């Protein structure tokens with residue numbers, strides 16, 4: 001019984017369709033993510049990767065289908081009621097542009113949501129934040145402001161901020177694409193550790209060797225459709241779809 | 255005409271104690287008027303960017319009406335016109351405060367709108383994705399940043415409204431200009447007295463500018 005519960009998918013996307021005006025961005029997406037699974041989403045720019053993971057925490061509305069996250073159901077056209085809030089509380093997100101709060105110190109960035117949303121005491125929030133900042137290797141910068149940090153440090157703070165809510169699922173939208181090359185490694189290291197600890201993750205990235213290493217499953221999206229799906233070995237070494245082959249040929253030679 | 259005009263320094267200095275009596279009115283009307291205007295500005299500035307069209311229209315109409323008509327006409331309307339509807343007189347100072355409030359409120363609405371809209375979309379998304387409610391996201395994420403960006407424009411509006419209170423001499427408020435007029439009526443030193451009136455306005459507005467400049471240097475403004 002409890003074993004069945006453990007295996008029940010934490011994310012269940014069914015027949016998801018999303019339009020931006022006349023543009024059909026996501027077409028009949030079916031996707032399930034099991035607890036502890038790391039799913040990496042790859043695909044060309046504009047294929048709908050960001051839109052897909054933004055639908056999961058309701059940053060984008062969709063027109064048809066449904067998304068269930070940890071038992072909360074998102075319905076089309078924003079008619080999800082309290083489920084939206086529940087999902088956002090349980091799902092963390094790391095953005096390409098970090099989106100740290102520039103008017104708050106690093107530690108206040110991490111403390112804000114636990115205090116407001118989970119009603120955690122200031123002391124407890126500070127303890128958690130300190131521990132998380134230590135874990136991502138920036139405890140010595142806690143009193144600084146985001147603008148005083150490097151891009152890599154900022155993104156690690158953003159990760160700590162999301163983790164402070166003790167999410168059941170983490171979404172990453174190209175977390176290293178805005179970083180200088182020498183800072184990509186430190187962010188990927190932090191994500192790698194998170195994956196090792198068993199966090200459920202959906203990651204959009206162009207870091208193919210990282211994807212190969214951490215992914216349990218790789219999903220290739222082409223023009224809003226999942227056209228290839230499998231283990232990293234299957235997708236990277238033996239892609240069945242021609243489009244996947246040419247996409248990989250393009251990105252892997254870079 | 256006397257072509258060998260002499261500036262009468264003595265008269266200028268003598269007028270100062272008298273003119274200073276007007277300053278509390280100038281500060282009271284502009285201070286209270288702007289405070290109310292700020293509240294109005296927040297409300298209508300946010301209505302102006304509401305997702306609901308009819309709320310936006312209410313804000314647009316308010317803003318256009320009070321931005322598009324002179325403060326002088328507004329205060330005359332309030333002081334002479336409104337009593338006909340209300341059935342009782344309105345005190346001149348109250349009328350002045352009301353005029354500054356509704357007029358600055360219209361401009362501040364636009365300042366608030368611009369400030370809030372200037373905050374990157376990602377800030378709101380980060381707040382929401384952490385589970386903050388829309389209201390908390392506004393209160394703790396958007397507003398503090400927007401407010402800092404608004405301060406220079408708010409200071410500008412403060413200076414404009416302080417100067418606008420000079421118009422209320424026409425309804426008999428004993429503010430700076432009115433005090434000057436009364437003084438001139440007995441001494442006839444128009445040049446000296448109006449120069450002193452101007453200097454006192456400048457002292458008030460410069461204090462405001464300098465105060466804001468200091469805030470800005472401390473990094474509390476902008477970003």
Ligand SMILES: Nc1ncnc2c1ncn2[C@@H]1O[C@H](COP(=O)(O)OP(=O)(O)O)[C@@H](O)[C@H]1O
Nearest residue numbers: 020023025043044045046047048049050051052
């Ligand atoms: N807010 C929006 N309004 C209109 N079109 C959008 C919007 N966001 C994304 N799109 C379009 O949707 C498509 C998919 O975008 P996106 O999900 O960002 O792609 P990816 O992340 O794979 O690069 C693109 O064609 C993009 O131009």
Ligand SMILES: [Mg+2]
Nearest residue numbers: 049050051174
């Ligand atoms: Mg994208």
